[in-house]
Amino acid sequence: MEEKSVTGKFGRDLLRGSLDLMVLSVLAGERKYGYLIQKEVRAASGGRVELPAGTLYPLLHRLEDERLIKASWDDATGRERKWYELTAAGRKRLAAQAQEWADYAQCIRQLLGAARVEPAT
Amino acid sequence: MEEKSVTGKFGRDLLRGSLDLMVLSVLAGERKYGYLIQKEVRAASGGRVELPAGTLYPLLHRLEDERLIKASWDDATGRERKWYELTAAGRKRLAAQAQEWADYAQCIRQLLGAARVEPAT
DNA sequence: GCCAATATATCGTCGTGCTATACATAGGCC
């Protein structure tokens, strides 16, 4: 009966401004290629954040232009893939954005708290 | 020495998707007019969220079009101002968006946690 | 009279998320 799921997809505007953060954070460990990043973000978000190809690749190209990530083609895993890894600037940006996001979240919580808006639990 | 302030303004993209939530939440109490909303959001965010007039008024008009808020001109306070208050639909939307935001924040925290990204403290 | 703060409004631009589309490879199945 398709119980009204608590886990609907998040609206596009919510994602805005944090997609960079998400991608940078999944790249914090080993190098990864686009398709893998897509699957990891989906998994890590419990299926609630979907990065369509038309969002993901332009985003990766932009991050590369900004020298936050570095790409290299490599078939070491048996298939030619474009691998991305964080640059030093990328790590710095990741830390900065994580901090900014934490501050922002705190900010919103205060606003909601002041309005005595408690999401139903 | 101007120590790198913790309280820089938040980037425009971060705001996106939560501006509605903010405005709805400051309207959760008494009715307010635009200029007042602007000042309250600024104050409640410790000066980190600024709602420029070019953002605020179109936003209010949009929320009004969606019947989430209701406007009425009134000079009861000595000056003609346009007062906004939440409609029933607005309250419902506020609760829903607050919930969605909380879920989303949880989502991001998990992603950052998995990447072992701890904002500097 | 002048200026700053208050108060509302709109236009045009810009950034960016996403749908649609394209194309290529790999593996399973009939």
Add this chain to the structure above:
DNA sequence: GGCCTATGTATAGCACGACGATATATTGGC
């Protein structure tokens, strides 16, 4: 062989909201 699905990368064009610039009117202080 032929077909389908999953994998993998890429781009064009649209949708939409945030914001700077700009306009206009009122109020109060000097």
